[in-house]
Amino acid sequence: MLELKNVSYLVDDEDDGNRKEIIKNVSLTIEDGFVAITGPNGGGKSTLAKLIAGIYTPTGGQILFNNEDITNFSITERSKKGITFAFQQPVRFKGLTVKDLITIAAGGTLSFNDACGYLSEVGLCAKEYIDREINASLSGGELKRIEIAMAIARKTPLTIFDEPEAGIDLWSFQNLIHVFENIHDKAGGSIIIISHQERILNIADKILVLAGGEIQAYGPKEEVLPGLLKGTMTNPALEQDESLECPTLLGKMK
């Protein structure tokens, strides 16, 4: 269980030098299950995820994970406590292979069968990918899937995905959703997914709408989603495109 108590995050604006509040006094509790975070671009979604993962340190407030105050814990400590963060923009490494990273994610040891399992869940053939370097030879979509495979290998009680659907090519949404369900079945705990996609919001137990660094709505999907769809709530970034049946085509047309 994750608890945020009056969490704020202020940064110095590069342009005018003024203090800018990216996250404003946010309090919320995330229990087991799926929580989707949505809202307009620049609303603070990724910042909130980075505050939870320890990449940023809050300028105010407290973060509790399983009743332990982790506000001042480093990224490594939080990772060891069981928090996983799948980046929106996966990082490239010259020289490190898919196997190296998945092995680290799995905690140091990895059998070929396990690696094969993690990779096939994201639609990649282990034989073909296991020894590939995580460098510029991999496409954005491939990197994104490897990023998700690492999260699967971690098997932690809290997994945060920052826009997992972005850049996913030649792969269906249905599989991505299947991945989230699998993680939940195997590891239990909470899965937080930052997304603009209606189909991902649809599988969430709860939806959090974040805009201007503040919570606009947080509640069961049944209560929050209809409002988002009707447009009674500010969420210009929500995509309701029916052509999502074929994300590949959509991705290519964009």
Added chain:
Amino acid sequence: MAQLNAIQKSLLENIADLHEVPSGAYNIRSDGGMLGRNTTANIDIVTKTDKPGIDIIIKPGTKNQSVHIPVLITQTGLKEMVYNEFFIGEDCDVVIVAGCGIHNAGDEGSEHSGIHTFHVGKNSKVKYVEKHYGTGEGTGERVMNPSTEIYMAEGSHLEMETIQIEGINSTERRTYAKVEDGASIVIKEKIMTHDRQVATTDFKAELVGTGSSADICSRSVAKDNSKQTFRSNIIGAAECKGHSECDAIIMDHAIVEAIPELTASNIDASLIHEAAIGKIAGEQLIKLMTLGLTEEEAEEQIITGFLK
């Protein structure tokens, strides 16, 4: 041959991945003398008479054989200059493992300078591995200055791998290759320097033959107050392909210089160089930390992968 002592064994392991005396042809030089030698029906090793060093003569058509010629120095204050010459016949396919390990327990400098000359016969394939490693608790400097000259006959191919990961205070590497028709050379260099170490490498490849090619790739990590200089010059004097790449990670207060040079004197010469120097990206460290590594472990993982 004489038994290897523990220090010699450890050096041998580090520079040639050898745990015992190698199979096949070898010549082990230790503290200026010969510790052991083995020749085979196809590979002869002869001591030079006019200067220190050996001639390695490989008969035409020799396939899937290897030669090890490691140099070990365990005596503080020893300075030597060695000339080794390889005569590789036509249509060979061989692996040559050289390398030098210095264990300096004293306070006087130990120094090994080697000039290796390769004559690669027509259509022969050679893999040449050279590892440099220094150790020892003494304050004496460990210095290595390897020079390599490579003459490649038509249709031959040579792949050279040079690795210097630890313990060499100062090194100046010069490599020259002359590449004839249809011949190709691939050079892969890996260097890591720390403390106040200085490493200079200078590659020069002359592509004189039609369809010749050179591919030079250097990856290095410079830590602490160390200094590295990378120079490469590919000269395209025929219809040829040349590529050089220098990729360096800079850390702490190190200095890295990259000076790639290309010279074309033929309209069909196609030459490319790439050079990049940068620190470890913060997001790489963060990613590995989110997977449970500490910052130090993440850094080590990134460097190990980069130099792998």
